[in-house]
Amino acid sequence: MAKIVGGITTSHVPAIGRAIAQNLQQDPYWKPFFDGFPPVQKWLDEVKPDVAIVIYNDHGLNFFLDKLPTFAVGAAAQYHNADEGWGIPTLPPFTGDAALSWQLINSLVADEFDITSCQEMLVDHAFSLPLKLLWPEHDSPPLRTIPVCINTVQYPLPSAARCYKLGEAIARAVTSWPEELKVVVIGSGGLSHQLDGERAGFINKAFDLQFMDSLTAAPKWATQYRNEELVEQTGTQGVELLMWLTTRAALPGEVVELHRNYHIPISNTAAGMMLFECR
Amino acid sequence: MAKIVGGITTSHVPAIGRAIAQNLQQDPYWKPFFDGFPPVQKWLDEVKPDVAIVIYNDHGLNFFLDKLPTFAVGAAAQYHNADEGWGIPTLPPFTGDAALSWQLINSLVADEFDITSCQEMLVDHAFSLPLKLLWPEHDSPPLRTIPVCINTVQYPLPSAARCYKLGEAIARAVTSWPEELKVVVIGSGGLSHQLDGERAGFINKAFDLQFMDSLTAAPKWATQYRNEELVEQTGTQGVELLMWLTTRAALPGEVVELHRNYHIPISNTAAGMMLFECR
Amino acid sequence: MTQASGLNVPGTYLFDGDMAMKGYALNKMCFSFNDAANRQAFAADEAGYCWRYGLNDEQSRVVRERDVLGLLAAGGNVYYLAKFAGILGLDVQDLGAAQTGMSKEAFKQMLLEAGK
Amino acid sequence: MTQASGLNVPGTYLFDGDMAMKGYALNKMCFSFNDAANRQAFAADEAGYCWRYGLNDEQSRVVRERDVLGLLAAGGNVYYLAKFAGILGLDVQDLGAAQTGMSKEAFKQMLLEAGK
Ligand SMILES: [Fe+3]
Ligand SMILES: [Fe+3]
Structure with a gap:
């Protein structure tokens, strides 16, 4: 049976991509952020998951307001990165796991989640950056990937409670899949930041x-x-x-926090990272 | 407050459009089908609803397998018909009711339906034909419309139980809307028919x-x-x-069947029609 | 035929994930036929059009041979295939007859019988 | 500002249905900037590009004036506007400074303070 081995949550901002491209990991501004990752890279190197389910939000690359899903699940053999508007070089494609994608879609729809399924899907920095941070030596991460996209572009967004239920349903879907697989769940987003409005730059460390x-x-x-x-x-x-939150909800059974990092700021963002292991 | 005044369910097949275009309503083949509608037209003429929520399935015009939603709700000021592949002349645009659309989307997402919202949406024969059958004198129906699209293209489809809950949630959304509106719900699809496979032509009158x-x-x-x-x-x-089923579930309170018709065949399809009034 | 979906009704296939994966290129091509210019491009150069959409040999063959059951088996979805049928000028009763091996008249008679 | 969503946080706006209706043309234009050819077309003829996307006078004005708060008020969505900011060569701290009326240095200092 497929097993969820753990979960990793991290912030994403486009500037991370530029910092990687310019080799700024040891730069004083970036070091406190990048220093969070080696322990997680080591854990991944030991656990060697076969598949990563990446829970992220699209930033207006694959979805527009003509067809904006609340929850979308990729079901492709490959996912391509593309120009998000800034002309940054695109990345090599990411390998999918269509069979497990369909298990997710079948199981989630049976559990009354009204999924939008995507047999073609462009993935943006929110999908690609965590993989680059976790497998920095690889152009394309050495495992199969499944994008799960949650709408944060347009209200109404799904509630935190609904997202939690989605995570639990993802756990049911994976752990009932007969293939012998190690699955890691990756959550990409946050933490506190605000880009727009007169309150731009708002950060809330205590929360x-x-x-x-x-x-x-x-x-x-x-x-x-x-x-x-x-x-x-x-x-x-x-x-x-x-x-x-969705990622954490997707971790079944006893869950142990192995590592965390928190640093303010990168770009306009409070950057967090956590590693959870399922025991 | 907005009130749901009733529901109308009808079959749709592209051939109906051709029969209308060729004025075959009195043709012996078509008469038993078209004769079902005058009582409903009369009811609509008396009730004069302001808005029609049209529950239908897209036949591969607006949605492809790259982004296939389980439930989609239109949120546009206008909906355009388009060529579905057969080169049939396209119809004038249908007027939307974006404010009520957003009420639907807000309320449905709050009720944990994972809606795909569509600020642009092409509508196919399943949307347009019932409106033409119900308002035959009008090029474009004399009321505002909201498309609600349910996936029947690709499994997993939402279950009948889930669709029923969607209908109930649509009723909650409409009846909690403060605007003084009369809303009719139209369900477009079925009844028994099979186009594909060696069992093509299957019809089940008893069911x-x-x-x-x-x-x-x-x-x-x-x-x-x-x-x-x-x-x-x-x-x-x-x-x-x-x-x-979704349409019927969207009718709150006491519901009376005012009219029905059932005829086999039109095209490959058992054609049904029902009119329900909310008391 | 039993499918992932658990359906076991003779002559009846559900378009589920397995079929969706298998038929993606074929269905994408048929979806393109919503556009009249694409229908003309297909008519002008069938082989080239199939090739541009990445159809595999089997899919190209069943397109070439107008093999309706073959198109379904190759992952074609009935909603998209209907657009291909439109190009061929076939109505749903032509398709029904082709799939059941009946004459069109016999197929239409069967439909009439279902109403009795 | 109170919105349909019930949010009442100064300087903070949610992109809800009201804004989505208001800003559709503007956001559709910004979405088009994912494509480098469209970015060039915009740069070559800003007015014509705005006109082709059906921007209203107010939207055209705030685009012309690079008025970030005005773009938001005109229905612009931050995720799509980010692509317009990219054309202008502005990073998120430039945008933060512009919206808060701070110098970029002061804005960056405020971010640093938040970490203490
Ligand atoms: Fe983000
Ligand atoms: Fe249909």
């Missing part, structure tokens, strides 16, 4: 730390909040923490 | 009649069936009866 603590001590803690309350606490883009 | 009866006597009756069972009973495209 972020409380949220990170909750993922270990009381994972459902954040489901008490409406998205409007999460925006108030974490900024307009801080609501991307829904990716972290 | 269709039982299903029609159930919508009046015991509306949830069909929710006992898995989609595979519905396909066995009604054919591969007979599963479009999910549109009827």
